[in-house]
Amino acid sequence: MEGYADVRCDYQRRIIRDRRILRDSYIPKELPGRQSEVEKFTNLLLPAINNEPSLNIVFLGKPGTGKTAVAKRVITDLSEKFPSAPVRYIYLNCSRSNTAYRVMYALNREYGILVPPSGYPYDELYNNFLAAFKHTRQWLVLILDEVDLLVRRDGDRLIYSLSRLNDEIGYKDPGIVLVGISNTPNFLEKLDPRTLSSFSPERMYFYPYRAHQLHDILLQRAKEGLHESSWDDGAISFIAARVAAESGDARRAIDVLRMAAELAERDGLDRITTEIVKRAFKSVDEEEVIITIRSLPLHHRLVLLAATKLLLRNEERPGTGKIYYQYKRLTRDYYVRPLTLRRVSGILRELDEQGLLSIRMSYGGSRGNTKVVDGLVLEPAEMYQIFTNMGFT
Ligand SMILES: Nc1ncnc2c1ncn2[C@@H]1O[C@H](COP(=O)(O)OP(=O)(O)OP(=O)(O)O)[C@@H](O)[C@H]1O
């Protein structure tokens, strides 16, 4: 029995050596395809390290293009390489610190000032921070990741006041280097012109990864995180090529690799093949769809379910009218009042924007011009299965 257990263990661990390497939070020492960005960002911070004024910086680029990875890698490396430089690095993610108040609160804590998390006057937080910052006589490199979320929620007053600070501080004294990271490309256009002119950041663009870059990124993860010769090179090239064609998003490429490794282990295989990778793409897509559907309000779910049911019955390209009829039947089953046809038509458009289904106009049919559902992001049967698993029928 013991021997059997050992074999099973060994068998199950044949692919993944270190799960942490395949997680989103893991940042490798080297970032393939981003050497020049690492170098540029490092060089932009060197003046501060030498106690001289540095430019503000903004990283712009789509999701999964390595913005967070480059920012964190560089500040980690710089603080190790220059431990006695007069610089303090603070990284904040604005998905949590999404108001000026919360950022200031986080800064107070970083400087060791204990304040209550709410109900404290903002100006006092600001003054506390300013006094502590001046007292340390160190430059502050403040990275505001996902800063577009802060600006969307609370405007740009924080960016304005922090970038103005440098003008108020004497030229000889340490200042603040503001680094904003955004995955909305037109982020700077949303800033007030006065803010933009004080902030006036050096722009660094992060372009979607190309296939050979994704290949290098994946190969590095495989070498660090998987057992030796537990993957086919063709399988890795397949992920790289497909993700490059879709989006160039490294996060997605790594997710697919992780999923492929898990599927291969689950099936007791000894290597990741292209076949497994194709299945992994499906599973990752399905996971994403499940997350999106979970975030939808009930009526959106019912409209999507109505379209799914019609497509499942081989109805070709059901129009708004048919979907509405099906939706109304569903609302009866769920004891909710149906929304109007007009509203349901709007919901269809929103589902299209979220990529769950695709709609198009059908011109000049027997009923004139109508909106029809062309297809779902998954096969109707797969979509229906997701609904069934969520308890919808
Ligand atoms: N050049 C690279 N080498 C190795 N890993 C990378 C590289 N670029 C990105 N990654 C990895 O891909 C994932 C996504 O990258 P990252 O978080 O940096 O993207 P991002 O540009 O910040 O995306 P978002 O806008 O969604 O925040 C992370 O796990 C990161 O470690």
Ligand SMILES: [Mg+2]
């Ligand atoms: Mg990021």
